[in-house]
Every structure is written in C-alpha cells, then in structure tokens.
Amino acid sequence: MTADFDRLRQADLPEVRAAIRAGRYTGHTAGLGRGYLQANLVILPEAQALDFMRFCQRNPKPCPLVGVSDTGDPMMHTLGRDLDIRSDVPAYNIYRHGRLDGTTTDIADLWTDDMVAFALGCSFTFEHALMQAGIPLWHVGNDTTVPMFRTSIPCVPAGPFAAHMVVSMRALPEGRVDEAVALSRRYPLAHGAPVHAGDPAAIGIADIARPDWGDPAPLPGGHVPVFWACGVTPQVAIEAAAPPLCITHRPGHMLIADIPEAAEVPVLAPQAA
Known part of the structure; x- marks a missing residue:
C-alpha cells in the first residue's frame, strides 16, 4: 500500500525517507521533508560526467550543483549520512541514447562501478x-x-x-x-x-x-x-547528448537531503565519534 501523502506531509525526514526507500511512497515530493533541501538527480557514466559538470557550472540558474558522488559509490556522503541514491528517490527515469526508456522506483540493478551521481537544487x-x-x-x-x-x-x-x-x-x-x-x-x-x-x-x-x-x-x-x-x-540536455545510459529523477519526484533548506552552501556536519 502506498504511504499516505497527507500523513507524510506532517512526518519528519527519516520517516519520509524510509517510506520512499521501502517503495511505500512513489509519488511527488512537493510539500514533503519540510526544512530540508530537495534535489534533482542525474546519474551518468564517468566518461560523460566531466562535460555534464561543465554544463552545470555554466548554467547555475537551472542547474545549481549541490552534490556529486564519488565514482561508483551510490552513497551521497555530502548530502546525508545514510542516503542511497539507488533507492531514496521515489521514481527514476531511465534514458538510453537520449531517449526515455522507462521509469522505475529502484535502480540497484542498473548501478555500475563507473557511475557518477549529481544532485542539483530544486524549487x-x-x-x-x-x-x-x-x-x-x-x-x-x-x-x-x-x-x-x-x-x-x-x-x-x-x-x-x-x-x-x-x-x-x-x-x-x-x-x-x-x-x-x-x-x-x-x-x-x-x-x-x-x-x-x-x-x-x-x-x-x-x-x-x-x-x-x-x-x-x-x-x-x-x-x-x-x-x-x-x-x-538537464534532462533536455541529456536528450541532446544521447549518452548510452543516463538515470534521472522522474520530474517532481526528488531526492530529499539532510541539508537544511536555508543553507547557502551544502555542508553536512561530521558525524559524532
């Protein structure tokens, strides 16, 4: 059963993320995770990652870059202490050679060791x-x-x-x-x-x-x-670039980070020893 949207609007972030990770909530994230930064998602093979990072740097208004993963590591360490990019977005779009090839709620079977994940701020x-x-x-x-x-x-x-x-x-x-x-x-x-x-x-x-x-x-x-x-x-730019494989969020279905929404620069406080 899908988790209730009205209930999740009042829930704290750990409860929202748990519902998304478990596949109980697969809808849009507008109004969820109050107080925390929401982000768009682009995942590319490393061979295309640098050009895409340049695209973000040259277009900060539509592409405000807030986080980049290490190559092959699905944990977004700078955005959350337990944030798995493979499961913590309610719905993903799968692009092959620039064309939308389908949607899914979990990308564990698509993740490979050469992938880089980019998080971009969301309105x-x-x-x-x-x-x-x-x-x-x-x-x-x-x-x-x-x-x-x-x-x-x-x-x-x-x-x-x-x-x-x-x-x-x-x-x-x-x-x-x-x-x-x-x-x-x-x-x-x-x-x-x-x-x-x-x-x-x-x-x-x-x-x-x-x-x-x-x-x-x-x-x-x-x-x-x-x-x-x-x-x-970026999804329009991906249509033009036509990489062999690219994964994004489904529009409206965002990654919710542990970063306070008012932060001018995304900095995750170090975990206490």
Missing part, C-alpha cells in the same frame, strides 16, 4: 517558505505535480550537452508576486528568484494549459504565472 525547497508566508501553492494543496515547460531561453552548452531552459510555473496572487520573488531569492541552491513573471509567450511557451511535464494548473483571475528555472533542464 520545491523554497516552497515551504512561500507557504509559511501564506502564499498558496495550488499543486501542493491539490496533490499534483507542478507544471513544467520547455522555453526559448538558451543555456550555455558544454561538450555534447546543450538545451533550452525548462521552467516550473506557479500561479500566484498578483499582490504576492514581489513577496514570492524576495523569498525565493534567499535560496540560490534552489534556483533562487524567478526568471520570468507574466506573459508565457515571452519565453516561448505557447499554451500554459499544456505543460511538457507535470500536471496542468489553473490560472484564476487576479493571478500571475510566475516561472522559475527548473532542474528538468
């Missing part, structure tokens, strides 16, 4: 601050995945990795937009301030009712669509 991290300020988030309240869109905003390429930025959208009351901008700016490891607010066509989005990933969300009167850079951008 779900600052959503807790928005909600604490009383700014409503429709996708959290309605248990759906935030809508995500391809845009016309170019990224800086690195080797075979190239993409146009992907953004996530939240429809906010027009009187709260400036406040949301100021709050999210405090979280540079979670994409920081939005890249655009207002007319979707200005950034190449033809139909806001038809997201490329996630679920559609309403745009009520008196609300403004606000767009943040999104960690699904």
Whole structure:
C-alpha cells in the first residue's frame, strides 16, 4: 500500500525517507521533508560526467550543483549520512541514447562501478517558505505535480550537452508576486528568484494549459504565472547528448537531503565519534 501523502506531509525526514526507500511512497515530493533541501538527480557514466559538470557550472540558474558522488559509490556522503541514491528517490527515469526508456522506483540493478551521481537544487525547497508566508501553492494543496515547460531561453552548452531552459510555473496572487520573488531569492541552491513573471509567450511557451511535464494548473483571475528555472533542464540536455545510459529523477519526484533548506552552501556536519 502506498504511504499516505497527507500523513507524510506532517512526518519528519527519516520517516519520509524510509517510506520512499521501502517503495511505500512513489509519488511527488512537493510539500514533503519540510526544512530540508530537495534535489534533482542525474546519474551518468564517468566518461560523460566531466562535460555534464561543465554544463552545470555554466548554467547555475537551472542547474545549481549541490552534490556529486564519488565514482561508483551510490552513497551521497555530502548530502546525508545514510542516503542511497539507488533507492531514496521515489521514481527514476531511465534514458538510453537520449531517449526515455522507462521509469522505475529502484535502480540497484542498473548501478555500475563507473557511475557518477549529481544532485542539483530544486524549487520545491523554497516552497515551504512561500507557504509559511501564506502564499498558496495550488499543486501542493491539490496533490499534483507542478507544471513544467520547455522555453526559448538558451543555456550555455558544454561538450555534447546543450538545451533550452525548462521552467516550473506557479500561479500566484498578483499582490504576492514581489513577496514570492524576495523569498525565493534567499535560496540560490534552489534556483533562487524567478526568471520570468507574466506573459508565457515571452519565453516561448505557447499554451500554459499544456505543460511538457507535470500536471496542468489553473490560472484564476487576479493571478500571475510566475516561472522559475527548473532542474528538468538537464534532462533536455541529456536528450541532446544521447549518452548510452543516463538515470534521472522522474520530474517532481526528488531526492530529499539532510541539508537544511536555508543553507547557502551544502555542508553536512561530521558525524559524532
């Protein structure tokens, strides 16, 4: 039986992670792990890892790099004391030669000794601050995945990795937009301030009712669509680079680290002797 989303929203991080690791919860992570950094995931063979790291370094807005594993080690030691990248994400996408080949909830049978895992900050991290300020988030309240869109905003390429930025959208009351901008700016490891607010066509989005990933969300009167850079951008770059095998999170299904969400630099305190 799948663990109840409403119950996990109130649970502490160890309980959330245990439910994910055991396969009892395989849904989106918006609203879960309050107080802790959420991260997108990319896993590549070492042969493609350096070019991908360059892509992240050149595009920190959509790709804020918060952790990198040692080659062949599935434990993300800088992000958690017991964080196994093979099982601690609710759902994974499997890409072969740049094409989505399937999804799974555990990648232990796919992990090899030449793999490197990258964790990139996620906008779900600052959503807790928005909600604490009383700014409503429709996708959290309605248990759906935030809508995500391809845009016309170019990224800086690195080797075979190239993409146009992907953004996530939240429809906010027009009187709260400036406040949301100021709050999210405090979280540079979670994409920081939005890249655009207002007319979707200005950034190449033809139909806001038809997201490329996630679920559609309403745009009520008196609300403004606000767009943040999104960690699904690397998945577009992976389509272009077409590595033989790449594993990512399924959009909306994040890795939740042991790092406090307000941390400017991810540093895990050393474990007591």
